[in-house]
Amino acid sequence: MPFLSYGQETSKPLVNRWIVKTNVLSLIAKRPTIPLERTFESSFSVEGSYIQGKFNHILFTDHYEYKGFLLRAKKYFVNYNYKVILPYAGIYVGNLHRSIRTTGQALDNSSIGFFGYPSREFSGHSIRGGGSFGIAYFTKSRINFDGQTSLGYGRYLNLDSSDPNTYSKGHPDFQVWASIGYCF
Numbered sequence: 001m002p003f004l005s006y007g008q009e010t011s012k013p014l015v016n017r018w019i020v021k022t023n024v025l026s027l028i029a030k031r032p033t034i035p036l037e038r039t040f041e042s043s044f045s046v047e048g049s050y051i052q053g054k055f056n057h058i059l060f061t062d063h064y065e066y067k068g069f070l071l072r073a074k075k076y077f078v079n080y081n082y083k084v085i086l087p088y089a090g091i092y093v094g095n096l097h098r099s100i101r102t103t104g105q106a107l108d109n110s111s112i113g114f115f116g117y118p119s120r121e122f123s124g125h126s127i128r129g130g131g132s133f134g135i136a137y138f139t140k141s142r143i144n145f146d147g148q149t150s151l152g153y154g155r156y157l158n159l160d161s162s163d164p165n166t167y168s169k170g171h172p173d174f175q176v177w178a179s180i181g182y183c184f
Contacts, residue, residue, distance in 0.1 A: 016041070018036065018184045019144050021146060022179060026052075033052065034049065045076070053065070062101050074090040074132070076088040083137075087133075088133070091130070092152065098122070127154065130151050130153060131151060132148050132149070132150040135148075143180070152172075
């Protein structure tokens, strides 16, 4: 009776694959962030993300809420492979709707109130863009770990110049992502 033996199954290459992931740091922001990434030949990928989040009582702000879309192009410095750390650089563009609400406070107990911050009620749409750097790792079971940081600038659209809460025409855009996902 013949015996059949099988070697370890070879994994499909990581080229032309879809990766669905989530930014686990969004747990702090109480809302999920859902990116969908497509890998291509030449160690290049494109990622689309729906981002959202909400913070209460953080950094002299009573309520901060955001949501938007992001499109990021990544270029990996090495070829895609399993069980190898893959560094990459990228660029991104997107939109962001931010709402910030703060009730002013005097930080000292005097009636003069030299130290404090004013009330603020702000809502604005912005277009943003910038650069990203990160590392990715794929396990043999196709689980993906991705850590990245991004720095850019956002420009507000249609601001009311008579409102003192809208004097800023833009904002720095800083992102930190720690994502986990699955490669199909």
